[in-house]
Amino acid sequence: MRLAAIIFLVLFIGLFVAPSFVLSENVGGNKEEVDVLNQQIAEKKAKIKQIEESIAAYKKKIDQKRLEAVSLSNQVAIIDNRVSQVELDIQATKEKLESLTLEINALTLGIEDKEKVISKQKRILAELIRAYHEQDGKNYLEIAAAYANFSDFYGQVQYLQTVQNDLTLSVNSLRDARQELEDKKKQTEDRKKSYAVLNEELVQKKNDLNEQAGLKQSLLVQTYSSELKFKTLLANLKDQYQAVESEVTSIEREVRKKLESQKQLETEGDSSAKLSWPTQSRYITASFYDPDYPFRYVFEHPGIDIRAAQGTAIKAVASGYVARAKKCSLGSCYSYIMLVHADGLSTVYGHTSSIVVSEDKFVTRGDIIGYTGGTPGTAGAGPFVTGPHLHFETRKNGIPVNPLNYLVRDW
Template sequence: MKKSRYIILLPLFISLTIPVVFALTSKGQMLENFKRQEKEMIFESQTIFLDEGDRNILKTYNKLNVYSSIGDKIQSKREYLEVQNEKINSRVNSLESSIIQFDKDIEELVIEVNKINEQVVSTKDEIDTNKKTIDILQSRIEESTVILLEYIVYLYKKGDYVTTDNDIDNIKSILLSGEKIDELVNDLYFKSIIQLTGQQLIEKHRDFVSRLYVKKLELQESENQLKTLRKQGILERNILDDKRSSKQRILEITKGQEELYQKYISEQLELERDIKVKELKEQIKLNNTKKKLLEKYNCEFVDIQVQQTEFSALDEQCANINKIIFAESRLSGIPLENNPLDWPVNPSLGISSYFNDTGYQRLFGTDHDAIDIMIPMRTEIRAPMDGYVVFIQPVVNTGYAYFAVKHSDGLVSLYGHVNQIDVKLYDFVKKGDVIGLTGGEYGTNGAGLLSTGPHLHFVVYDEEEYNDPLNYLNLSYLSYKSLPSKYQFKYKSDFKSRKGFEYADTSKKQSTSGSTFVIEGENELERQKYLLGTYAVGDFRNWDIWVEESIAGGIDPTFMMCVGLAETSLGKYLKSAYNIGNVGNNDRGDTKDFPNARSAIAAMTSTFNNKYLGKYNTINQLSRYGNKTGAIYASSDFNWHNNITKCMSHVKGEYIPDDYNYRISIK
């Protein structure tokens, strides 16, 4: 029987008069089409009644804003220098004591620089020692590998009764192929088919490999320390140079301080005049453009602020042209400090969906190019920054309603699922003005067909491209614990900027099932041991076993430990004996036991290297988070992956991305 194919025809009224109809076969495609149409309408309808050439008036306004901003800075600096010039005479008397203090500072800095130089030499020696040790260990590993291969050849030729035909075939295939012997060695070790001499050889080989791993990490720490010392040395030498330069400048000022300041002031005045000339030229150009524009459309210029009666008598097109001219003239540059936008609504209830939220993508089949701020119905929306309204999709029954506001420096903000719009097209709004009321509750006016509940859909365009709104907002108004980890650094910076002191997370340590996960230590090795000592149980606290088995399988030990944490919280919640990684355990009820901790950890590395998972290298390939159809280690869509990357970020002391390579090579 032939299946029927249904095509949804969804009318979305993009303007007051033009209905746009999309032919859709999925929610994702529908939203992609709508977002493209929405973007085109916002940026084309700002001046849709103007010709392309006439739109240059907006670019001229932008240039004027830039020149005005530069001119203000130069004037401010010049005024500062004039004040300093007036004070200079009173400072001359204290210059001699300043020079004495500079001499003391310079002497102390010379001692500090020499001390850092000694530390650099010492660290270099330590690095050289580690490199020599690594060379020795690598040489011993190579020798050990040759001996082990010879021993395996001996076993093969001997045809020991303890080796099965399958074992002999495995040995033969590896010898003929020239592949690594690690996997074979592990297999032979745990099946106890090698005689005492062979076991001792293997243990010696594994000890070399483990020591090599540790030495490489120590070398990395030493090299990082050397980089830090060099940076510190450069910084201290720069400070020393600055002190010497400052002393020299003071000496010069004592000889001719007034002349020096007069020279600076003269240079600033010259710069100020140049900028004023450029600004004046752009202003003349703007005035001519405005005049031609008004004449072209048979309109007259009206000062909206003082000529309300005349303005109300204009036809719609002339009124809009005057509103744009007025609005563009009032747009000022973005402040130099970060976070130029205020929150349009109080974000205390949190964010329900972040920019490029993976949960949204799974639900709707398209990227989320906004943030959704949880907020009760009909809450006042306030302008986050000065600007003017460039687009309105009005509230018509339960259809999707939204509007957009243009700000300076290429920023445009958009507000979606609104229940009420309190501004008109081309209205100029000041930061903090009420511009509408929130909506979003399904079935209410302005909510649209796909709204999931009361919230404000907040979009930010920067130079006509989607950008994460949280890059422009102060995150310290949100809850630190609720934020995804990638925003937490910005949160702390915003917190200090707003409150004047550092953010301190006062949460107490909790188990990994709680909301807070704490790892301590100066380096990765110390943090690995802290992880095992704090969260693991029994033999799973043995750091040597984890490292030896991980590197024998070419897997990052930190990754392996974090898998143990995610699967069974390092042994606290085992489903079967010693099965720390749930290898062979499944939802059908199948379970697999192991005789000890080492064999269970070795089974984990074998699983990651088997014919199904051995082709993968990155964390996101191991679960349904990033692998929708292939073989996987964990069936979780999100939690397993999130727990692994969070754990590894803590232990390694750096942000671990989704596509982090968990394989290592110890050579």
Template sequence: MEKRRVRRIAAAAMSGFLTLSLVVPVHADSISDAQQKGQQLEQQKNTAENEKNSLSAQLNQVVSDMEDAEKKLTAKQDEIKTAQDELVKAQIQENDQYEAMKLRIKYMYENGNTSLIEVLFSAKSMGDLLNKAEYVKTISEYDREMLEKYENLTKEVEKKEKALQKEEEELKTLQNDLIQKKDNVNKLLQEKQVEIASLETQIGENAAKLQQLIKEAQEAKRRQEEAAAAKKAAEEAAKDKQQSQNKPSNGGGSANSGNSGSSGSGGSGGGGSHVSGNGTLSYPVANPRITSGFGYREAPTEGATSRHDGVDFGAATGTPIYASADGTVVTSAYNSARGNYVVINHGNGMQTWYQHCSAVYVTQGQKVSRGQNIAAVGATGIVTGPHLHYEVHVNGVPVDPMNYL
């Protein structure tokens, strides 16, 4: 009865677990999926914990039942031992009586008549004689009665012992059942532990995945906001054509008057060609317009450095960016501050960097030639609006690009 109830509970718990497992999606693709999966895993774990507790309680009960059965069995074995002692005693008694009786019968046969006659003749009176005759009869009756009594006693004790042995067998069967039950419950308990451990692993993995998804979502949101800000800035810039906000802080760029002429040192750029040809490096954009020079300045955007390691060329998003010299692309990547950027190695310790690109057309390891369109101006990374942040590095140190253009 008890056993059947336990099995039913275990079966119900098991099927409940299977149903839940089927509901849970294998992959969490979105934050809400991962959160939902996390909740489901926690629920599964709670269920498994409850089942485990129930199994532990069952195990305790079984162990207690086993102790009980063990006590009963020991008591029963003591009873059997007592009964066996009793039986031996009864058998001895019966045997003694039988032997005594045989001796008396034998004596009476051997000396029967004489002794009987002697007994009878020794009677002093008729009454005495009758008494003596009665005495002889009584002796034989006594023997028979005693023998019967002892025989019965022996039979009874034997019966009792058999009954006790039967009870002992039943107790042993009960004990075996309990051992089996204990093994079963133990096995279920171990399975439950494994299940809980597996759920805990899944919960950990899911939590890590959730964190990753949240991080990615934040990154994506930040990029969207940057793009929106850049778009807004571009629209405002287009609206008011003066664009007097951006001033070159570089000492060399004294010309602040207007358009393409501002890149004084290079000189030849005004003609529409994107290659200046004069310097070691050519201008990375056509009609270059410097909006911020190399050197120290007020940080224009929160998060930007106050030391300006390059030169900013103001240009609309999509404006082509050209390689300043022949070389090899060593980096083509995205960075939260630089946005999409390209680094070209020109040999002799010289590199040029092109940052905040809206698009990049080259890949790492690719050979490029001077004047090749490698990317497009954009507003990715930390920026207030679309421009090309251009750096020249010599032996790993940023230098003023104007010295090479």
């Protein structure tokens, strides 16, 4: 078999089996800069770890305070620790953003190096192909006849074998370099997406910080820094919560009984197996039975709080009947909407600033039923608020259940 044919076969297979590549890390003119960036990234990660350890320490302090008797000084201490925790969380997020920026810069330099290596490998491959064509069509007898002695002939054979080996190495190197290049480009895009997510988190955490500071101020103003007034406030808040809870439970039971007797939920209600989100926002500031809920000393949190600017449209998460549409004109009054759905499910939308549906009316999934509130002191916000948001509950046969087990995961 002719050696040239072997060379051609190696080249042919290599080119079609290996379509993509990237250069090795130790090749390229940006290596020193990349090394410096990698060192800076390592330092950032070490700093982030230290901050996260401090955050954990504050969380431990908060947990310890929760075990103590409920008092004004105790609640203020918890809020102060939360403020410190959120401040560190913001600092950690900023460090993560800076680390991602460094990673993107390092990847960009790496991509430049890979592209240079690819260009170089292409030139090498072109030279090898040229060498192949120069020897194309010659067999060993023709090569031997062209040389006066065996030594020269043997040298030429060795040269052809070297060309063959170099072709194989060059094709493999080109393939690997292209793959690395594609990997780095994907990593860069992933880092940019992570940067955007973290940047949004930073904005939300700054809002968290403002809310915690506002909560402390509100608590001190309402109690005049008096433990006695705090106990009175606590008793009043518990009474208000129990009144709302009793109202929601009794009305839901009465309306469902009425609708079931008329078989209206069966004929008009859609399946509530998966609920749509009530707002555009998906940012949750307080989870179901959240241990960090700021009013946990009054009651357990029976739903989720979704951050939403004052006046954001609220949509029905599933078709159903408006069981309650409680409107309030005072900031101390809790305004809410309750919908009764099929399958024993009901939903509650709290701290509404405006309600646009009427009781005993049927609404379809996606219909606007009201607008969010929650800014302290505004109409319908109620006493249990730190900032604008929607309080959202799901209840199964009247009992609060985790909304995240029902809401569709569309983010």
